[in-house]
Structures are given as structure tokens and as C-alpha cells.
Amino acid sequence: MAEQPKKRGVSGKLSPYAITKDRDDDFTFNVVYTANRSIQDICQLAANDKYSASELESVYRHLLDTAKEELYSGATVAFGFSNNSLGVTGLFIGPKASFDPARNAVELRCTPRVEFKKELQQIPVIVTGTEEGGPTLIRVTDVTTGSVNSTLTPGGGLNGESNRAKVAGPDESNGFRFVNADTEAVTEVPPTSVLRNDRSSFSLIVPALPEGKYYLEVTTQFIGGKNVFSKSPRTNRLPYALTVGTPDEGGDDIL
Template sequence: MKHTLKGWLADNAVTADNKTDKILLLESAGSMNLEDLLQEMFEANTGLQPETLRHVVELYHRIVKNAVLRGVQVNTGLFYAVAKFVGVVEGGKWNPEKNSIYVALTQGQEMREEIAQTSVSILGTKANVMYILETEDRKSGRKDGSATAGKNLFVRGAMLKVVGDDPSVGVTLTDRQDTITKIDPDDITINKPSELTLLLPTNLAEGEYTLTVTTQYSASKVPLKTPRSASTMVYIGGKDAGSEDEEGKLPGEV
């Protein structure tokens, strides 16, 4: 099956002095959760009933999860999954307040082969588009989505300046249980269209969060009537994405 990803050209906010420098932003085709995936599987006319499909998928999830969390490096073809330890172990003792377990997922051979067959369609130039290009954990200097509770997080992008009186305006962090933490406006220590510096709350538990910036800022200086948002994933406690060699394998894999 041939795939096509669509994208919009936008000014690269990081190189403000170069007016011809562009980046390509993905045109979103929406989002899907487990229920959506199960429905699409059923509509593929496999001959299996919805409850059977659900049972198989949930069983698959449970087997993969249990294998990874007993130390198995799982290779499904679509992705690799392996458990990693995060944090310095002081005094030879595991401290849940400073140490954590992170499961690294990297693309597998099947996904890489599909990517190689995927074409890109450029839709044109999109002016005044809002986006998050990258984040940087000021404590570690890492730009892979890592973040540290109680420390500064630098956010680069375009049209990010947090302004407006709509109640939704601001910066939020949403964990995997959909618990939302809103950053105090006073903790947005640098607030510019192309960059934000955020002092993260000290009480954030380690794990995966969706960082969302919502603003009424516009290049015309006239506030937008309807706020708009941009989001990215951050990982409190650090992200250990694993490392692939040139063959795309994880360390120790043959």
C-alpha cells in the first residue's frame, strides 16, 4: 500500500535572519484511539466479531507489556521495545523518588520499509502558522523531549507567545491519566513568539506528558478571537529513546 504524507511550508523561526529558510509541517489527518483502530479492523471484513478482535488486541498488548517488564527486548517488526533505567543510583540503592523505569520504543524494520515507500506532498506555504519545533531541558541540555520537574524547559517554535484573556490561554501539561497541570503565568519566564522558557512545577511525577501552548497571539498584533494551540510530547525525568546502530537494531540485538 502506497502512503502519502502532506505538509505545509512554514518559516523556520529558529533562523529568523534567513527569510528563505523553510520547514515542512505535517498536515494532520486526525487522530485515532484504540476504539477507532478496532472499528477499522472490523470494517476490514476479517470475518471476526468485534469482541474477538478486542480480545486479540488486548491479549497482544498484555503479552508485550509483560514481556518488556520482565526484561525481554521485544521486536514485533513494527517496533522495538525495551525497558531502561533512568537516573543515578546513589549508594547502590533504588530510590523511586530519583530513579524510574522507562520503556523505549523505536521503529522496526517493517515500519522503516513502509517509510521508504512513503511519498511527501507539499501543499504550499502556510503563513502565520503556529508550531512547536523542539524543546530543550535546561538542566541536561537534551532536546529529545526530556524535561525535569522544578527546572526550566525551553520551547522553540512560531507564534507561541502566550497572550489573551480567554480562560484557555496558557501552557498545560497533561499526563496519561488526562490530569491537567497548568503552569503559572509567572513561571513563563521568557515569552516570545519564537521561544518560551517555562519553569516546570516541582511536583510533577516522572512520565510522559502532552505539553500544550494555547494563545490568542497573532502576527498582526490584533489578538485572535478564537485561541489556537500547539502541542508536543515531553518526558519528565528524561527520555531514553534507545539507540539504533546503522542497521536500526538496538544494542545487543543480532
Template sequence: MSTINAIAHLNELTKEIENDYYLTAQVTATLGVDDIVARIAAREIATKNVDGTAFIKTFLDECARAAAEGNNIVTPFFRSSIGIQGSVLANDLGHNIPADRLKVSVNLTQGDGARRAIESCVIHAFEQSGATGPVIQSVTDPTENKPNHLNPGGMALISGMRLAVKGDDASVGILFTSEKDTSKTVFVAPKSLSPNSPTKLQFVLPAAVTEGKWYVRVTTQGGSNPGQLVKTPRSYDYPEIIKVGDVPGYERPGEL
């Protein structure tokens, strides 16, 4: 039986219930194609005459090509569907319309195999060490309130506990790191935050945080008590990937 480790955070936002916790999954690792091939080889399923990496890349590339031809894809791990946003004029009807005039996306949802695997696993919950540090509960655009999604140049709201960004250390602030290229980072300084409180950090998303997938980290020297500063900055890495703009896998309201 598989096990997912989850960090338990005391929920200080619910006043009617005491000692309740919310859970965030502790990511074991981020696996690429080569990692999955290694797992298959360990099960002695791969053969000497098959290049597993090339096969999986070819399979996924063919899925992308099929989706671009208007097909829905169904696999044990994911299901895909085509989403189209935007409007056309009457004189466009009956003619080919370039995709860049519209917002065309491939939307992914879990497949039956993934659902069954998750249903059969168990969750091992434990308290996060260093409970005096910041904890991110959610990242949203407050104008749409969709989890883990922001809009380029729009408002960003980080909610949680012990978030107040204070201190003089150069690392104090909010750091966005590109999931595609981890050398690309964007820093949001404390002066750009309003409100900058223990439960909410709100700011305008910098233009440098372009459309794509990003990691978010909050670093502060703020202590448990108001006005208290600690010598060593404490950071919290949000375990979810933030999608900025129209990214495959993000479904807007009304989409399948």
C-alpha cells in the same frame, strides 16, 4: 502509496537562507485499538469468529507483562527495551529491589515494518493558513534541550514565531491538556512568562502539569507588528505530544 500531509512554516530563524521552510506533520487522526480493528476489518482480514478488539488488547497486555519480566519485544511496528535509572548500595546486591526505588521504563523505538512504510510514503507540503498567527517550532526543557520533553516543576521553553502572548481575552496564554484525560487542563497566564517574546516563551512548569503526556496550545491577540493587537485571539496547537517526566517511549541520553 501513502501520503503524509505536512504544514510548511517559513523559517525566520535562519538568516543565511531565504525562503526556507520547516515542516510539521498534519495529524490526520488519533487512532485507538477499535479504530485499528476497523481498518483491519475493512481489508477483510478479520473473521466473524474473532473479537479483534479483545485480541489486540490481549496482545498489548501480554507485551506489557513480558516487558515486566525483562524481555525486549520486537514487532513490525515497534521495538521495546527496558531502561533502569538510579543507583543501589552494596548491601542491595543479591536481593530483590522494588521498582519504585528506581526509574524503570519501557523504551519504544520504531520497528522495521514502520520504517519501511514511512520510507515508501510521500510528503505533501502546503503553507499554513492564517500565517499571521503564532507557530510553535519546539517545546523543550532548556536545561536538557531534548525535543518534546519537560520535567515536572522544571523550566519550559517554547520556541517559534509570532508567539508573544498579549491581549485581554481570557483565552490568551498557554494551555496544557492531558492526553489521557482531555477534561484535565492547566493554564499558564502571560504574567508567568519571561521572556514573553515573538520567538521565545519561557516559564516554570506548573505543578499541576504532572508526569504523563500533554498537548500544548498557545493563544495570543498579538499581531504581526510589534505592539499590534488583533480583535480575535489566534491559537496554535502543537502537533506533537509533550512527555512530562519519565514516560514510556522517552529515551534519555545514553539509553537504548
């Protein structure tokens, strides 16, 4: 019988829920992430006297290639934490219509496997404090590929969900930016490239970023009131590294 993983729990802070207008005592929970693990990291952590990290990674790559072959052939594949299948988006016009790349796209659909849904109910959640109304980036969708919290397309659109991430206030540091995950080089998003920016959602045009991995950050003094700003800017980073170019299979795999 397989050994059950340790459920150490997750911790995070409460953040005021800005959507509810008729009350001020409700909060959302923001997880404080402890690390960003790649496949190589997982193999290193799982290595033991029986299997080395390189052996585990080799087996994983072989399994991944097999899973891909089955998935791309139209099978539904249970792999990792999710059940995976392919779907096709967009409308087909007329009964004899064919696939049109300008209108249709193949997408990856993932749903949590049942056994993990059950385990999630047993994970302790620890509240470590309350955030004082700072911005929170929740998720982003690359408009070109349709991927969520995964890729970036330079020159393409990026739609995001957030809490209190409206860029406002007099400080010059306020705005969106991309930070290279390896070099920490910063690429600011020009205000003219921000197409929509509300407290709970935003849309922007991705700058001409070289291939690599990037974190999206926002800095703002917005606290919810009109022309009322925090004394100092507050910055929040989306916890997922976003890839420009071909995704690195050793990075944030979702299968």
C-alpha cells in the same frame, strides 16, 4: 503473504524556520493530522467478515498483556511500530549503590522497527501551502514521568519544543491553556506558572487538572520581531492528547 498497507501520503504546510538567522528562505514541514485514532477505532476499521471489532480488540489486549509481561521482565520486545525496551535513568553513587526512586527512574525506550523505516521512505509528502509564521507546538516532556507527548502531572513541570510559540502581544487571549478532550473545558495556565518561554522552547507548571485527557494550546501575536506583533492572535494545538491519571489503554497507545 500479508497485504501491504495503502500509502496514501501525508499533507501539511511549510512554516518559516525561525532558527536560521542569516537567511529567510528555509522552512519546516508541519503535518496536518487527519484523525486521532484509538485502539477501538483501529479495530473498528480493521473488522471484516472473519473478525469482529470486539474479537480483534480482545486479541490485541491479550498480545499487549503478554508483551508487557516480557518487557517488564527485562526482554526487548518488538510490538507495534517499535522495538521496545526498559532503561534506568539517573546516576548510581558508589559501587554498592542501589536503585533510589529519588534519583533513578525506569523509562520505556522505543525505536522504529526496520521494516517501518523502509516503508516511511516510500510515503508521498504533499505540500499544501505555507503558514504565515504562526506558532507551532512540536513536542512536550512531562518532567515527573519523563514521558513524551503522553502524560501530564498536575503540579509538575512540562518542558516543550516549539516554533514561534513565545507568548507576546497585547491581546488578552495570549497564553498557554489546557483543553479537556471530552468536554472542551479550558484551564488557563497563569503567567506566573510559565517558567520559560522562548520562540523555540518553553517550560511551565501543570495546573491542578482532574483526571482525563487534555490538549495543550498556545495563543500569541509573536512573529519574530521585537515589539512587532501580528494584528490578530494565532492559536496552535499540540496534536497529541495528554493524560492526567492512569493512561487509558484504549487511547493513544505507543506499543
